[in-house]
Amino acid sequence: MPKIPTTLPLSGLFAVYKPSGPPSMTIVNDIKPLIARSRLFVEAEKLKNANTSQKGKGGRYNKKYARDAVKIGQGGTLDPLADGVLVVGVGKGTKKLTDFLDCVKEYRTTCLLGCETDSYDSEGARVRLAPWKHVTREQVEASLEQFRGEIMQAPPIFSALKMDGKPLYDYARNGIPLPRPIEKRKVTVYSLDIVEWLGTDHDFRWPTKELTDDQKKAMEKALSSVAEDSTIKDEPEAEQDSSSTPVPTAFVLRMKVSGGTYVRSVVHDLAHVVGSAGHVVTLTRSRQGRYTLAPEEEDDRGCVPWEVFTKAAENPGEPDADGWVEWEREVMDRMEVVN
Known part of the structure; x- marks a missing residue:
């Protein structure tokens, strides 16, 4: 009582x-x-x-x-x-x-491989596709170590973080070249582990919404001033049947992080490290302080x-x-x- x-x-x-x-x-x-x-x-x-x-x-x-x-x-x-x-x-x-x-905050999040979105999660639009069939649990687990401890992390370009008084998403949507690279911030990842490897046994699918060609060109133009290669292009699985809807690999991460950490960026960057693309499809904050x-x-x-x-x-x-x-x-x- x-x-x-x-x-x-x-x-x-x-x-x-x-x-x-x-x-x-x-x-x-x-x-x-x-x-x-x-x-x-x-x-x-x-x-x-x-x-x-x-x-x-x-x-x-x-x-x-x-x-x-x-x-x-x-x-x-x-x-x-x-x-x-x-x-x-x-x-x-x-x-x-x-x-x-x-x-200190704790999160549980599901990563879906093979597709990158503008918001780094399933609420956004497809930016590009990438291979995922080669990714194994062992490969992901081996890559987690570089995301533990103090790391430098860049916010997504489609975030509300401001540069010279303008939200980053304004640059990306309107094709305005970034005046300088997005400043990375130091955050701490106290723990990061795979708690469940779903493989293809799940109901998650890539978003149906896609960036238009004009939107991709605008994003490329925004990144062109700060990135050596800002070209956005799909690299789908070579063996993928275009007539079927793919069921890509998914896995669940649990992490304990400092304030200011972008969980979506951890998932996005991890997918790049294992030679794929990825985005968040579920996100639960299981702890915030006490x-x-x-x-x-x-x-x-x-x-x-x-x-x-x-x-x-x-x-x-x-x-x-x-x-x-x-x-x-x-x-x-x-x-x-x-x-």
């Missing part, structure tokens, strides 16, 4: 298990109306005033009230494709969210399942003897109070 707070309202931190699909801010915005009408986080007088004057049609609190009632934010964005640990801060807890940008999907250590804290909040949005349920509904109990059970 969660500990019953003696002083209200509270500020604090808790983690949500974000599902694959929605962006991180959608998760935060969907939680906000629940937070804004809970005595766990909002002063009783403010709630009382909201009940009498701030409700809109259907008895719902209007957006301005939900926005102003209490501060809420997240401590490290997960892209729509990714699922897993998303740390949420409420009230004074929002001031602690920067602590989670540079903390918040984790599977608590093991004494200080570890688990995540509130997303279904708890979606259920509460439809129907909060009946309060218990102390006046708390299910989602509030779930949060109290995992929350770290910030004074």
Whole structure:
């Protein structure tokens, strides 16, 4: 049973298990109306005033009230494709969210060989194809060592990272030559291992969306100023039957990394090292600092399942003897109070 707070309202931190699909801010915005009408986080007088004057049609609190009632934010964005640990801060807890940008994080990701995409994951468009049948588990395992420890890593050209005030993706999309090579950043990979070799026994396929010839030329032009060979061309399997849909090799990696590490770049660069191309098809953040999907250590804290909040949005349920509904109990059970 969660500990019953003696002083209200509270500020604090808790983690949500974000599902694959929605962006991180959608998760935060969907939680906000629940937070804004809970005595766990909002002063009783403010709630009382909201009940009498701030409700809109259907008895719902209007957006301005939900926005102003209490501060809420997240401590490290997960892209729509990714699922897993998303740390949420409420009230004074929002001031602690920067602590989670540079903390140690753990990920589990699936690499699909044979195809490179502009975003380095399955949400993007095909850039080029490359052979994959020659790649073995032993070859990949032997190549992992060069990605462990302190490494220099370049962000994808289709990232939002800015160069001279312009996002990198603007250069790539508009055929603007890069003024200089993309600056590599030092990151630390504490551990990196294959946890499952799927081979061709899986349902993953390459994206159907492809870069057009004009888009490829724009990307080539952007890279031409900083790369000796910026030509983008397919190198498909020599024995591939063009009439069939290929089932390329896939494998699952588990890694523990420092803040700022691009998991997609690890997968992209690893595929190059083994003489292929590759992109991310699943990505789970299993740990962010002390918040984790599977608590093991004494200080570890688990995540509130997303279904708890979606259920509460439809129907909060009946309060218990102390006046708390299910989602509030779930949060109290995992929350770290910030004074």
